[in-house]
Amino acid sequence: MGNDLTKAQHAAIEEAAAIWREARCPIASTGAGISVPSGIPDFRSPGGLWEKHDPAEVATLQALRSRPARVWEFLFDALDIFANAAPNPAHTALAELERTGRLAAVITQNIDGLHQAAGSRNVIEFHGNSTRLYCMRCKRDHDAARITTLPSADRPWECECGGVVRPDIVFFGEQIPRDAMTRSFAVAQEADLVIVVGTSGEVAPANTIPATVKARGGKMIEVNLGPSTFGTMADVAIRAGCEAVLPALAKRLM
Known part of the structure; x- marks a missing residue:
């Protein structure tokens, strides 16, 4: 799977891994794109x-x-x-990074429960859970x-x-659950690195989590197939499939 990545993408992954190694409290912020390889469009x-x-x-x-x-x-x-749907290698990589102490939490906009199915334990579901x-x-x-x-x-x-x-x-027009809001922004206040995966940053207020980390002097790694609204906020932006990038990153961090 890693062989499908270009030389430039591998270089970006090396740069991202170097930033991640220095982080004290890394968190992930995930959106629909992380579940697309699992068959959820x-x-x-x-x-x-x-x-x-x-x-x-x-x-x-x-x-x-x-x-x-x-x-x-x-x-x-x-x-x-x-x-x-079943967890894909991107979900599994995040779960393994949490297990080895390289990831403090996952904040997800997804309602499919695939992070938990992959083994992630500290998952904050911003928009609830369909199960x-x-x-x-x-x-x-x-x-x-x-x-x-x-x-x-x-x-x-x-x-x-x-x-x-x-x-x-959370249906359109409903409030984000208070517990999810409180926990998400408490974690973001502690984080010194946010890994944004599979989200274009168009959905508020979830899209303010990376900005919260950056405002405190933290770093941001973005993994998205295409461009996003985060612009130049990311310290490293990797334009490739998360199912290839995250396992490659995890391998470098183990």
Whole structure:
């Protein structure tokens, strides 16, 4: 996999590894791009779920309240994709770096649970987790494993109390969970290095985490296939697939 990287990319990885070795408290900030190699397309990209579903119709709290059946059509599609995905080498590399003391935490915008599946332990889920479900009326927890047994006609999924079951994720227009906000920015205040992986930096307030680290004099390593809104903020920007870059970085740091 590392053989697919160019000489310039290998040089950037060496530079990034040198910065990482000096870090006292490195953290990672991840977005949809880290899960693309696992078979989860970026919702916004061609072939993503927003081509089939209008986010204004299926991914807002108002839609969940007024059109729950339509929202659950989208959720069945999304959860089916997540259920068939497995961690890729980028997830595994971050988990191994945490295990060996080279990474303090992962702050992720993703709701797929793949960081935990790979073995990462200190994961802060900025936008929640699709495998946690609860009733909007009585707040009772529901088992996500039941989704695979629900007939497609059972949309929306209703609780025994008659309320609509929803995943514990942040829909458009909802607030980021207070605990996730508090923990994320507490970690960012301690960090002296942030590794940004698979996010273009367009989603607020998650996109302010790297700036928080940089404002305190920390460093930033960016791993993205294409350009991002971070501009010149990164001390090293590696334009290559995270599934190749992160294992190569981990190898140099072990």
